[in-house]
Amino acid sequence: MDSHGFMGFWSDIDADYRLTYQEWHNCEHMPERVGIPGFIEGRRYRALADGPMFFMCYLTQDPGVLSSGPYLAALNRPTPWTKEALTHFRNPERSIYRRVTVMGSVPTHVPYILQMRFNAPATGPEVAARLEAWMARPPAPELRASLYDMDTEASRIMTAERKIYEAGPGQRQYLILVELLDKGPAEQAAEGLKAALGPEVRDLVTTTYWLETRIRSVDVRHPGTASVEDTP
Structure with a gap:
């Protein structure tokens, strides 16, 4: 099933709560x-x-899911464990995005991502064209690059959960995710993408992450069950 909506949440977690946070996030949230x-x-x-x-x-499936009645109902009915866990988030940032484009191909299991968050005067299609030019000579034979544009209105919706962690959306309009099979090409990819995006890019933040866990709906047409993959 193709994905056009994306919610990203960045945060540090209190050191003495990290194991409990991981248990909560894996087993309940x-x-x-x-x-x-x-x-x-x-x-x-x-x-x-x-x-x-x-x-x-x-x-x-689409960006509207992230402002839908069922999702907002969950955000406004946090469980006791969720209420506890969210008090241990530090420097949180949460944004909702629409996918502009996706390019390239990778296996289902991809252990690394390079993130680039930024502002630019260019429109989404213009940024997509620059990403496409960079993808003509990628730093690895198998990678996938996705460009997202923040939905500011949806990102600012106040909910019971947001009142606990006391943070709103980020200030950077665009997000590029480059999925990689190995972390080696990440630095080269970051340098090449920065050059391809152009000098007018502002507020650029670049980070490489490794996949810790992944839970997928078994059937998005009839959700309610999930499969789990842990990355050691």
Whole structure:
């Protein structure tokens, strides 16, 4: 099932709560989310170096799923464990995106992602054209690059969960995710993409993450069950 909606959540977690956070996120939170109609997959990543320690994301059939009644109902009915876990988030940032384009091909299981978040005066299609030019000579034979444009209105919806972690959307309009089978090409990919995007790019943040866990809806047409993959 193709995905056109994307929710990204960046955060550090209190050091003494990280194991409990991982248990909550694996065993309660992600299974709950991928059981919502239109959700396809949930993932959690860890930063290799600088950047927020954890990156959590959900892929949905379309962006409207991320402001739908069933999703907002879940956000406004946090479980006791969710209420506890969210108090341990530090420097959180959450944004909702529409996919502009996706290019390239990789196997289902991809252990690394390079992220680039930025602002630019260019439109989404213009940024996509620059990404396409870069993809003509990629730094690895198998990679996939996706460009997302933030849905500011949906990102700003106030919910009971957001009141707990007290953060809103990020200030960067565009997100590029480059999925890689190996972390080696990440630095070369970052340099090449920065050059391809052009000098007018502002507020650029680049981070490489490794996949910690992934939970996928078994059938997005009839959600409610999930399969789990852990990356050691």
